Amino acid sequence: MDQTSRTLTAVGLGPGDPELITLKGLRAIEAADLIFVPRSRDGGLSYAERIVSGYLRPAQTVIRLPLPMVRNADELVPAWESAADAIVSAYEQRGATKGVYLLLGDPLLFGTFIYLAERIPVRDAYMQIDVIPGVTSFAATAAKANFTLATTDDRIAILPASYETDLPALKALMQQFDTVVFLKAGTVLAQLLAAVDELGLTATSIYGEKVGMPEETLETDVSVLAGQNRPYLSLLIVRKPETNA
Amino acid sequence: MDQTSRTLTAVGLGPGDPELITLKGLRAIEAADLIFVPRSRDGGLSYAERIVSGYLRPAQTVIRLPLPMVRNADELVPAWESAADAIVSAYEQRGATKGVYLLLGDPLLFGTFIYLAERIPVRDAYMQIDVIPGVTSFAATAAKANFTLATTDDRIAILPASYETDLPALKALMQQFDTVVFLKAGTVLAQLLAAVDELGLTATSIYGEKVGMPEETLETDVSVLAGQNRPYLSLLIVRKPETNA
Numbered sequence: 001m002d003q004t005s006r007t008l009t010a011v012g013l014g015p016g017d018p019e020l021i022t023l024k025g026l027r028a029i030e031a032a033d034l035i036f037v038p039r040s041r042d043g044g045l046s047y048a049e050r051i052v053s054g055y056l057r058p059a060q061t062v063i064r065l066p067l068p069m070v071r072n073a074d075e076l077v078p079a080w081e082s083a084a085d086a087i088v089s090a091y092e093q094r095g096a097t098k099g100v101y102l103l104l105g106d107p108l109l110f111g112t113f114i115y116l117a118e119r120i121p122v123r124d125a126y127m128q129i130d131v132i133p134g135v136t137s138f139a140a141t142a143a144k145a146n147f148t149l150a151t152t153d154d155r156i157a158i159l160p161a162s163y164e165t166d167l168p169a170l171k172a173l174m175q176q177f178d179t180v181v182f183l184k185a186g187t188v189l190a191q192l193l194a195a196v197d198e199l200g201l202t203a204t205s206i207y208g209e210k211v212g213m214p215e216e217t218l219e220t221d222v223s224v225l226a227g228q229n230r231p232y233l234s235l236l237i238v239r240k241p242e243t244n245a
Numbered sequence: 246m247d248q249t250s251r252t253l254t255a256v257g258l259g260p261g262d263p264e265l266i267t268l269k270g271l272r273a274i275e276a277a278d279l280i281f282v283p284r285s286r287d288g289g290l291s292y293a294e295r296i297v298s299g300y301l302r303p304a305q306t307v308i309r310l311p312l313p314m315v316r317n318a319d320e321l322v323p324a325w326e327s328a329a330d331a332i333v334s335a336y337e338q339r340g341a342t343k344g345v346y347l348l349l350g351d352p353l354l355f356g357t358f359i360y361l362a363e364r365i366p367v368r369d370a371y372m373q374i375d376v377i378p379g380v381t382s383f384a385a386t387a388a389k390a391n392f393t394l395a396t397t398d399d400r401i402a403i404l405p406a407s408y409e410t411d412l413p414a415l416k417a418l419m420q421q422f423d424t425v426v427f428l429k430a431g432t433v434l435a436q437l438l439a440a441v442d443e444l445g446l447t448a449t450s451i452y453g454e455k456v457g458m459p460e461e462t463l464e465t466d467v468s469v470l471a472g473q474n475r476p477y478l479s480l481l482i483v484r485k486p487e488t489n490a
Contacts (some may be wrong), residue, residue: 012384014267022380023271024264106380108387109394109401117391131391133384135267135351139257142353143376146362149354153408156354157422163398177402 006091006127008036008120009100010107012134013051017212020140025132029055029133034090034099036110039064047213047233048102055094063090067112072143076115084119088127106134110160110183138181138235141208145220154178161185161192162232171195179239193226196238205239209234251336251372253281253365254345257379258296261456265385266296270377274300279335279344283357285311292458292478293347308335312357321360329364333372351379355405355428381425383480385454390465392482404468406430406437407477416440424484430452431475438471441483449486454479 006106009028014020021029029035029052040046045053046093050061056062065083091099107113108131120127138158142149150156151223157173161182164170174180174196185192186209202223209217210233219225254273259265266274274280274297285291290298294307301307310328312321336344352358353376365372383403387394395401402418406427409415419425419441430437431454441450447468454462455478464470467481 012260013390014378017269019269019272020267020378022259022265022267024262026268027264043349055247106384106388106394108392109384110396110399114396131388131390133265133380134377135380136384139354139378139381143257143351143378147353148359148377149351150403151355151359153405154355155398155402155404157402158395159400160398191259192267 004148006037006097006124007099007130008087008127009098009130009132010111010113011100011102011132012106012111013102013104014135015105015137015140015212016051016210016216017140018049018051018054020135020212021055022132022134025134027054028100028132029102030057032060032098032100033094033096034102035060035062036087036090036099037062037064038103044141047104053106054118061090061094061096063087065177080115080119083117084123087116088120088123090175091124091127105136108133109136125227137183137208137211138237141206141211141235141237142210144211144218145206147181147206147220148239149237156181158183160188162235164188167191167195171199174199174201174238179237182236182238184232184234186232186234189225189229189236190192190227192236193222196222196236197226201238201240205236205238207234207236251369252344252375253332253372254343254375254377255356255358255362256345256347256377257351257356258347258349259291259380260382260385260457261292261296261455261461262385263296263299265380265457266300267377267379270379271300271344277305277343277345278339278341280305280307281332281335281344281346282307282309282355283312284346292349292417295413296349297347298438298471304341306335307342308332323337325360325364328366332361332365333368336369339487350381352376353378354381360420382428382453382456383482386456386463386480386482389453389456390451390462392451392465393484394482401426403428407429407432407483409433412436412440419444419483424482427481427483429477429479430477430481431477434470434474434479434481435472437481438467441467441481442471446483446485450481450483452479452481462464
């Protein structure tokens with residue numbers, strides 16, 4: 001490939017509400033020739049594509065990349081390699097100079113773009129890679145519930161709950177930190193809520209699922225969810241009551 | 246006050262770049278009669294007012310609230326009380342129904358709105374309070390540097406460094422977490438960087454100051470900052486090298 005200016009911009013779309021895209025992200029999408037999104041598992045629109053559907057023009061080419069969601073990132077290596085191939089090829093074949101890679105939330109906070117970005121330079125040394133940050137799912141969930149995440153000298157911890165198996169360690173974290181955000185909480189929600197209850201933190205916890213999407217669930221009384229597991233795209237925010245403003 | 250519909254919407258403006266406002270935040274600002282911002286200490290425009298200056302219309306009333314920045318939140322109680330008075334009075338005096346309270350970053354993550362929001366209902370029980378989330382300073386800093394915040398099963402901790410005096414505890418956190426975000430890091434930067442260096446994490450740390458503003462400083466080689474203290478509106482992100490994607 002020659003040195004003609006090509007850019008690939010990762011755009012954090014926020015958690016689901018199309019209005020929570022940044023102006024900068026929207027302008028990057030509008031200016032792009034190529035729109036890269038994950039391919040939905042069920043053949044329908046992916047969340048990312050659904051969020052931006054109202055912003056796209058017919059002249060733009062949407063390229064759906066097969067990126068299966070698996071627990072172990074290593075299993076995804078072949079998928080990332082082929083997605084990086086597909087991205088670089090798309091610029092070549094179409095003579096395109098501007099592409100955006102769309103993803104939920106923020107690109108660099110548990111985002112899929114991290115794995116892709118490192119595979120582009122070996123394929124196209126002249127591709128410029130930019131990142132536009134996005135609103136996180138936990139900020140959007142807190143906003144909907146007017147739930148304080150942190151004030152003044154508070155400490156906050158964020159971790160994906162579905163990878164955590166050491167419940168005593170999680171309980172220690174909830175005692176050590178003023179606020180703990182458990183991402184991907186749904187699949188282990190029953191045991192998380194049992195731990196939260198033992199610590200007396202049920203009344204100062206909230207649960208959100210697909211917040212900002214039409215099928216949103218927001219629960220400020222998490223006791224009603226006791227014993228349930230829920231979908232993957234969800235989070236539980238636990239806060240110590242003595243520090244809740 | 247009667248039950249006429251009045252709303253006060255906190256809008257997270259993001260870290261400084263006016264393009265990082267969300268569409269939802271911009272629409273709330275455009276629809277507002279009253280624009281509440283902090284009063285700058287030096288008499289100039291506050292950061293919040295400067296960010297939105299290009300989006301305001303002459304018909305909108307900007308009300309600058311004196312909210313001195315102090316370390317101890319208790320010292321601010323009189324300022325919050327008088328700011329809440331000023332907000333409620335402004336709706337009454339002007340017969341206004343829509344106001345926005347503007348602040349940097351996200352309103353509920355170390356934001357000033359938390360203290361204000363709790364003081365509004367006792368003054369106007371019918372004021373509806375809404376929150377629009379914003380891009381955080383650490384997401385924007387990471388985006389500018391294309392610096393991974395977290396992948397897969399990583400844990401991340403966020404805390405305001407200027408309140409931390411227990412250096413051994415901070416070092417333990419940097420060993421316990423894959424990524425630690427130190428907000429308000431500038432005033433204690435010299436001792437933080439010394440600790441980071443002792444842990445061998447200098448090469449996998451970045452420093453950002455007023456990121457997204459015209460006077461932005463972004464340093465991906467933090468060793469050049471050794472021994473320096475810097476302004477308050479700054480952050481240091483420290484990541485364990487073995488987990489850096």
